[in-house]
Every structure is written in structure tokens, then in C-alpha cells.
Amino acid sequence: MQFGIFSVSDITRNPVTGSTPSEAERIHDLVRLAQRADEVGLDVFAVGEHHNPPFISSSPTTLLAHIAALTKRIVLSTSVTLMTTNDPVKIAEDYAMLQHLAQGRVDLMTGRGNTVPVYPWFGKDIRQGVALALENYNLLHRLWREDVVDWEGAFRTPLQGFTSIPRPLDDVPPFVWHGSIRTPEIAEQAAYYGNGYFANHILAPNFHFLPLVNLYRERFEHYGHGTREQAIVGLGGHAFIARRSQDALDAFRPYFEGSPIYGSSYRLEDYMRKTPMSVGSPQEVIDKTLTFQEGFGDYQRQLWLVDGMGLPIELALEQVELLGTEVVPVLRREMDARRAPGVPDAPTHSSLVRAKYGDAEPRQPRPNANRGDNLTGTSPYQDSDPSVEAHFPLVG
Amino acid sequence: MSEESPGPEKDETAASVDLVVVSAGVSDPSSTRLLADRAAQKTLDLLHASGVAATASAIDLAPLAVDIAQALVSGFPGQRVQSAIERLAAADAVIACTPVYKAGISGLFTSFVDVLDDDLLIATPVILAATAGTARHAMVVDDQLRPLFAFLRALPVPTSLFAAPEDWGSPALGERIERAATELSLLLQSGVGRSIADTAWHGYQHEFGGNASRAEHAATDVDFTTDLMRLAAGGTALQPGDDSA
Numbered sequence: 001m002q003f004g005i006f007s008v009s010d011i012t013r014n015p016v017t018g019s020t021p022s023e024a025e026r027i028h029d030l031v032r033l034a035q036r037a038d039e040v041g042l043d044v045f046a047v048g049e050h051h052n053p054p055f056i057s058s059s060p061t062t063l064l065a066h067i068a069a070l071t072k073r074i075v076l077s078t079s080v081t082l083m084t085t086n087d088p089v090k091i092a093e094d095y096a097m098l099q100h101l102a103q104g105r106v107d108l109m110t111g112r113g114n115t116v117p118v119y120p121w122f123g124k125d126i127r128q129g130v131a132l133a134l135e136n137y138n139l140l141h142r143l144w145r146e147d148v149v150d151w152e153g154a155f156r157t158p159l160q161g162f163t164s165i166p167r168p169l170d171d172v173p174p175f176v177w178h179g180s181i182r183t184p185e186i187a188e189q190a191a192y193y194g195n196g197y198f199a200n201h202i203l204a205p206n207f208h209f210l211p212l213v214n215l216y217r218e219r220f221e222h223y224g225h226g227t228r229e230q231a232i233v234g235l236g237g238h239a240f241i242a243r244r245s246q247d248a249l250d251a252f253r254p255y256f257e258g259s260p261i262y263g264s265s266y267r268l269e270d271y272m273r274k275t276p277m278s279v280g281s282p283q284e285v286i287d288k289t290l291t292f293q294e295g296f297g298d299y300q301r302q303l304w305l306v307d308g309m310g311l312p313i314e315l316a317l318e319q320v321e322l323l324g325t326e327v328v329p330v331l332r333r334e335m336d337a338r339r340a341p342g343v344p345d346a347p348t349h350s351s352l353v354r355a356k357y358g359d360a361e362p363r364q365p366r367p368n369a370n371r372g373d374n375l376t377g378t379s380p381y382q383d384s385d386p387s388v389e390a391h392f393p394l395v396g
Numbered sequence: 397m398s399e400e401s402p403g404p405e406k407d408e409t410a411a412s413v414d415l416v417v418v419s420a421g422v423s424d425p426s427s428t429r430l431l432a433d434r435a436a437q438k439t440l441d442l443l444h445a446s447g448v449a450a451t452a453s454a455i456d457l458a459p460l461a462v463d464i465a466q467a468l469v470s471g472f473p474g475q476r477v478q479s480a481i482e483r484l485a486a487a488d489a490v491i492a493c494t495p496v497y498k499a500g501i502s503g504l505f506t507s508f509v510d511v512l513d514d515d516l517l518i519a520t521p522v523i524l525a526a527t528a529g530t531a532r533h534a535m536v537v538d539d540q541l542r543p544l545f546a547f548l549r550a551l552p553v554p555t556s557l558f559a560a561p562e563d564w565g566s567p568a569l570g571e572r573i574e575r576a577a578t579e580l581s582l583l584l585q586s587g588v589g590r591s592i593a594d595t596a597w598h599g600y601q602h603e604f605g606g607n608a609s610r611a612e613h614a615a616t617d618v619d620f621t622t623d624l625m626r627l628a629a630g631g632t633a634l635q636p637g638d639d640s641a
Contacts, residue, residue, distance in 0.1 A: 134627040154633035184604040184618055189628035205472050211605035211613045218615035265470035274474060 001335050002346050003328040004044025005037055005320060006079035006236060006303040009057035012310035015258020020310075026056050029313040031067055033306075036317050038071035040324025044303060046077035046109060051085075051118050061094040068102035075348065076102055079200070079236070079303070080111030080179045083133040083140075085122035087156065091136075092143035092164040099169045104349030109198045109234070110137060111179035112186075128155065130185055137178070137189060144173035147365075147384040150391075161390035163380040170362035175347045177234050177301070180212060187212050191219030196232035196346065201276045202305065203261070207295050209235075217297070229343055234301030235292055238277045241322040245281040252279050255309045262309075278304070282326035289331055290338075298339045300346035302331070413584055415439060415452040416487035420494045420505035421527070422458045428527045429456065431559045431573075432493035435523050438577035439489070439584075448585060455480045457508050464504070467511045478607075481512060485609045489521040489584050492545070493557075496528035496536050501544065509544060513606045517550040519592035521583040523576045525557035534558045549600065551589050553579035 007030060013020040021029070034045040047057045047064065057063055064076040076098070081091060099106040112133050119126040135153045142149050143164040151159040168174065177196035180186035181204070190197040197216040199209035217228035225231070240255075242248035249268065256268045271277055276292065278285045289302060306319035345351070353362050363383065368376040378389040417436050421428030436452040443450040457464065460476055467473040473481060484490065494505040524541040528534070537556035545552050555576040563569040583589065597610050598619065604612050612618050619625065627633050 130624055131627060131633050134624065135633045138627070138630055138632075152632075152634060154635075154638065182603060182605070184612070185624045185628040188618075188620065188625055192629040203471060205478075208472070208605075215604070215615050215618065222615070262470075266466050266474065270474070271470075274472075 001299075001332060001339075002043040002075070002234075002301045003323070003331060004042045004046065004074070004077075004301075004303045005033070005306050005323070006044075006046035006048070006077075007033065007057075007305065007307050008048040008079065009050060009055045010308050011054045011056055012259075012308060014255075014310040014312060016254050016310075017312075023056050027063075029316075030057070030063065030307075031070065032313060033316060033320060034067040034074065034076075035070055036320045037324070038074040040321055042074060042320065042324050042328060044075045044077055044301065045071075046079040046303060048079045049082050049113070050115065051121060052115065061098045064106070065098050065101045068098070068105060071105075073105070075105050075107060077106070077177075078108045078110075080109045080113070080198075082113045082118070083110040083136050084112050084129055085118050085124050085132075086136070088136040088139040088143065089156075089159070089162070089164060092140055093166075095174055096144065096164065096166050096168045099174050099349070100166055104169050104172075104353075106349070107175040107177065107347075109177040109179050109196075112183070124155070130183055131155070134185060134189055137176070140176075141173075141193060144168050146388070147380050148388045148390045160393040163390065167365045167381070169349065170353050170357075171365060172349065172352045172356055172362065174349070175352065177232070181209065182212070184212065184215055187216040188219055191216050191225070191231070192223050194220065194223065194225035196234055196300070198234040198236070198301070200236040201292075202236055202238050203275075205274050206276060206291075210296060213296055226344075227342075229297060229340060232344070232346055233296060233299035234303065234346070235276075235296065235299055237289075237292075237302065237304045239285055239304040239306055239319065239323065239327075240279045241282055241285055241319055241327065243281060243322075245284055248280045248284075251315075255311055259309045282322060282330075285327050286330050286334070289327075290334060293335055293338060298335075298343040300344070412449040412451055413443060413488045414486060415450060415489050415491060416483055417452060417454040417491045418457065418484070418493070418505075418508070419454060420457045420502045420508070422461075422495070422504070426456075426458075427559065427561075427564075428493050428495045428525075429454070431525050431527050431557060432491045434570075435491050435493075435525060435557060435573050435577055435580075438573050439491070439523075439580050442577055442581040443584065446581065446585060448581075453483065455483060457504050460508070461504055464507050464511060468507060473511055477508075477511060480508075481516070481607050484512065485516050485607050487520065488589075489523075489580055490517065490550070491523045491525065491580075492541065493525040493527065494536075494541065496526055496533045499533050500536060501526075501540050506544075509548075512548075513603065513608055513611075514548065515600055515602050515606065515608045515611070517545070517548045518597075518600055518608070519549065519551055519589040521551045521553065521580055521589050523555075523557060523580050524552050525559075525576075527559045529561065531558075531560040531562070534560070551583060551592075553583060555579055 011026045037045045049060050051058050060078050112129050132155050149162045177198040178186050178190035179198040217231040220231035221228045240252040256262050272279050278288045307316040365381040371377045415436050417432040419429040419432050440450050463474050463477045467477045494501045524537050526537045
């Protein structure tokens with residue numbers, strides 16, 4: 001099972017001190033957060049994608065590549081990569097490059113995003129949001145698996161003879177989790193491809209996401225990827241931990257009440273009771289997380305938000321420490337003990353490489369020569385399937 | 397108002413019909429609740445006289461006022477509001493009654509309706525009712541409540557009910573209540589609301605996992621042959637004859 005943290009990269013006024021970090025500080029702090037997560041043995045660091053203030057992660061792969069160079073073990077992921085307003089060709093290129101730089105410690109979680117103007121800023125129609133996300137992923141899936149792609153769709157200009165570079169590391173694409181909070185078609189797509197399904201598990205009542213998770217499980221089995229119990233499910237969440245339960249409540253309360261999102265909402269104690277939000281002692285967070293396993297079944301990834309809401313970085317780093325030293329080691333043991341036999345872990349680069357190649361050496365694509373026009377002719381790589389020829393679009 | 401009184405001849409094939417009163421009255425006793433109760437009781441009497449088992453229950457919004465406001469600002473209902481939503485979803489018919497504030501539907505009533513799923517009351521027979529301190533705003537029911545329930549695609553009965561203080565002693569109010577109750581009871585007995593919802597359900601917009609009684613919750617409920625579902629399973633978004641983007 002994978003445990004980790006995710007950030008949406010918000011820059012939020014600290015309601016206790018009244019100060020707001022600068023963008024430079026926040027970027028610096030995000031990197032520190034990821035490094036600390038790696039140091040304490042968490043498995044995943046994920047960051048979201050936004051294109052307006054008060055957020056800062058507009059270029060997740062740039063940020064994650066830098067973090068990859070500064071970390072040793074942690075898997076870098078996204079929460080989420082926008083599957084709607086990004087060109088799938090750029091997603092294929094950027095994340096494959098990240099994958100190489102991170103030596104495979106990469107996967108991605110996709111979503112439609114939650115910010116309306118992003119669609120027109122990137123020339124897209126929000127009313128087509130679901131269809132966009134679905135078509136874009138269909139293309140991304142092919143770009144990462146076929147050396148030469150000819151493709152036509154409704155939302156992007158056609159591709160003729162296109163090879164996305166670099167090919168994925170070892171010719172094995174990063175694993176993809178499809179994120180959705182309400183759209184059954186996204187769960188269906190995840191199930192169709194045998195990809196993972198991620199529910200952010202915040203801002204909604206306990207087990208609100210259970211019908212979608214179950215839908216994904218049923219369809220995962222329907223498409224022959226395994227039993228419903230073997231489907232690859234990830235959950236988010238929100239944690240604030242202190243050694244003593246009351247200290248956690250007291251310390252977190254001003255951030256909760258001062259939050260534009262939570263401040264007008266239910267009282268903190270009620271919010272914690274009604275939702276997956278986990279505030280308390282390490283044992284309380286452990287116990288609450290175990291209820292997720294009871295309700296959703298065995299799942300493969302648990303990520304927590306710990307750095308938003310204007311928390312000072314030192315406090316967020318403490319959360320990472322507590323997760324890494326007090327909460328996750330116990331959860332690893334407990335959730336493993338409770339897991340049914342035959343339930344797999346989340347795919348990683350090495351597990352996917354082994355699944356594809358067994359003991360054989362992974363493919364290392366070597367391009368054919370530049371034939372003089374910066375193209376390689378009808379075949380991109382020395383070992384590309386000769387029956388698939390690249391025919392480039394004619395111009396003028 | 398009696399809560400549970402099966403008719404003299406129970407129709408063995410039909411389950412008991414559930415009426416749910418929704419009242420936004422804030423006083424105790426409340427004239428808003430009183431009007432709704434009288435309409436509910438008259439409907440029950442008529443149903444029982446026709447051999448239809450029926451019960452009625454009430455949702456008073458005043459005790460839920462804070463919960464409703466919290467549901468609005470936090471984006472999801474707490475347990476008490478959720479429970480009210482579920483009771484409404486299961487209702488065979490609704491009697492909706494609001495006090496008139498500022499020449500309109502009360503904010504409490506509207507706020508509650510704001511947190512309902514849009515498809516919760518599709519084709520549900522409803523009696524629309526309002527109370528006020530004077531007769532000046534008697535048109536609130538037809539001008540404001542009726543369009544609101546049109547948005548919800550409910551089946552409001554033709555007769556609107558309105559009571560100002562001077563109406564309470566009047567036989568005319570009793571006659572209108574009987575008229576509305578007759579309309580509601582016949583609408584219920586015809587089963588047309590249920591038939592509309594059953595037959596046309598897929599023509600309305602729905603949210604997966606919603607509160608409506610016919611909401612999709614599981615794979616068995618879902619239509620996987622829609623264009624979007626086919627696209628999700630590796631299909632194409634291009635329609636035949638489309639030029640691609």
C-alpha cells in the first residue's frame with residue numbers, strides 16, 4: 001500500500017498571523033515538503049495543476065522534475081493533471097520526460113479541474129468537459145503505446161505520422177489514476193483501461209464516493225482486468241495531527257475557521273465527524289483511516305492534504321514527520337494484515353516493467369537517423385514495427 | 397392530523413401511499429403548518445374512502461434552519477437535512493406550504509429547495525400552499541411557488557391553496573382544501589406520476605449517486621451505451637459526418 005501527501009499548491013493567508021506567503025516562498029516550501037516526505041519514508045508526493053492565483057503549480061512536471069532530482073525514493077504524482085485543457089500531446093511529452101528524469105518514480109492522476117475560466121483561457125468549451133477529458137485520455141493512452149499515431153478526434157487537430165518523444169522510460173508508460181468526484185464516465189474509462197481510480201475524499205460526507213468506487217470496481221471486473229476486489233483504488237483526505245488529540249483540535253481550529261472554504265461551514269468537530277477529515281492524535285488518524293478500508297474495501301493508495309489553508313511550512317513539515325514516523329508505519333502493518341489475499345499493490349514502474357518484460361531487458365528505443373529534414377522518414381526507431389509507417393502531413 | 401390510518405378496504409396489491417408535508421412555518425403553533433395539515437388530512441380521508449392505504453408525515457423546516465444554511469455553504473447536507481431529503485425522495489406526494497415574507501416565498505423554504513437534487517421530485521404530485529398576514533399576496537402560490545415546482549418537474553395539482561387570517565373561519569377555505577385534496581388523491585390513484593417517472597426517467601438530467609429514488613447507484617443502473625460512455629471505453633467523440641477539430 002502506498003501512503004503519501006498531496007498539495008493543491010494554494011497560497012493562502014495564514015489566519016493566525018495574518019501574513020500571506022509570496023509565490024517564491026511557497027514554491028520553495030513545496031519542494032521542502034516533498035523532500036521531507038521522502039526523508040520520512042512516505043511513498044508518494046503529488047501536486048495539483050492550476051492556472052491562476054492564489055495557486056502556484058502551473059507547471060507540475062517542471063516542479064516534479066526538480067523534486068525528483070532532490071529525492072531518492074518517493075513517487076512523484078499529480079493531484080491532478082488537467083485532462084481537459086492540456087494538449088494530450090504535451091502531456092505525453094512532459095510526463096514521459098519527467099519519467100526519465102525521475103528514473104520511473106512517476107505516475108499521474110488525471111482530472112477535469114475545478115476552475116471554470118481555465119477552459120476559455122485554453123480555448124476549450126466547459127460544456128464539453130467530460131467528452132474532452134475522455135477523448136484526451138484516449139489519445140494520451142495511444143501516444144504512450146504506439147510509436148506512430150494517426151488520429152482524429154473532436155477536440156484537437158488530427159495527428160498524422162506522429163511520434164511523441166521521448167518514448168516512455170523502458171517503453172512502459174507511467175501508471176494513470178483517473179480522478180473523479182461525480183462523473184461515472186470517468187470511472188468507466190479507468191475501468192476500461194485497467195487504470196486506477198482516485199477519489200479526493202475531501203469536501204464531502206463519509207463514504208460519499210463509495211458508489212463511484214464500486215462502479216469502477218464492477219466495470220474493472222467487467223473488462224477482465226481482475227476481480228472487483230483487485231481494482232486499483234486511491235483515496236485522498238485531509239489530516240492534521242498532534243501527539244495529543246486536544247492539541248490537534250486547538251492548533252488546527254484557527255486554520256479551519258479562518259479558511260474561505262471551511263470557515264462558514266460546520267463546526268470543526270461536526271465536520272470531522274461527518275467527513276473523512278482526520279484531525280487528532282496519531283492513533284485517532286490511524287483509526288479513522290482504517291474505517292476507510294472497512295468501507296471502501298482494500299485500496300492501494302492513501303494520500304493526505306497537510307499543507308493548505310495557510311498553515312506555516314514548519315507546521316506542515318511537522319505533519320509530514322508525524323505521518324511518516326507515527327501514523328504510516330502502523331497503517332502499513334495494520335492495513336496489510338487486514339488485506340484480503342490476492343489484492344495487488346498499486347503498480348509501480350518496476351512492477352510494470354517486470355509485467356511487460358519478465359526477465360528480458362526492457363526496450364530502449366534508439367531513433368533512426370535524421371534524413372535531412374529533421375524527420376526520420378517512415379520509421380521513427382530502429383526497432384519500430386516496420387508494418388507501421390509514419391506518413392507525415394503534407395503542407396502547402 | 398392522524399399519522400397512520402389504513403382505509404377500511406386495503407388494496408392488497410398496492411403499498412401504502414406516503415404523503416409528506418413540507419412546512420416553512422416558524423411559529424408554534426404555525427398557521428403554515430396548519431394549512432398543510434388540513435390539506436394532508438383531507439387527502440388522507442379521500443384516499444381511505446377510496447380504499448387506498450395512506451399515511452402522512454411532516455418535515456418542519458424551522459428546526460432545520462441552521463442545518464439548511466450549513467448545507468448550502470459547505471456543499472453537502474448534514475444528517476438531519478439528508479434525512480429530510482430522503483423522506484422527500486420516498487414520498488408519493490408532497491404538500492408544500494410556505495409563509496409569505498416580503499411578498500414572496502420565504503427564504504427558509506427556498507433555501508431548503510436549493511439543497512434538493514434537481515431530479516428529486518420529478519412527476520411527484522404536489523399541493524402548493526401559502527399563508528400570509530393579509531390577502532394582498534395571494535398570488536404568491538401561482539406566481540412563485542408554481543414556477544419553482546415547474547423547475548423541479550413536479551406535478552402540482554391545479555388548485556393552489558392560500559390562507560390569510562380571515563380565511564380560517566370560512567367554509568370557502570375548507571371547500572378549496574377539499575378541491576385540492578380531491579385533485580391530489582385522484583392524481584395519486586391514477587398512478588400517472590409514477591408512470592411518467594418510470595418511463596421518462598432517462599430523459600432528465602441526473603447525477604450519479606444522487607438522492608432521487610431512481611438515482612443510479614450501481615453499475616446495474618447505468619446505461620453504458622450513451623455517447624459519453626462509449627467514448628470512455630475507447631470510442632470516438634466524432635459524430636458521423638463530422639470534420640475533426
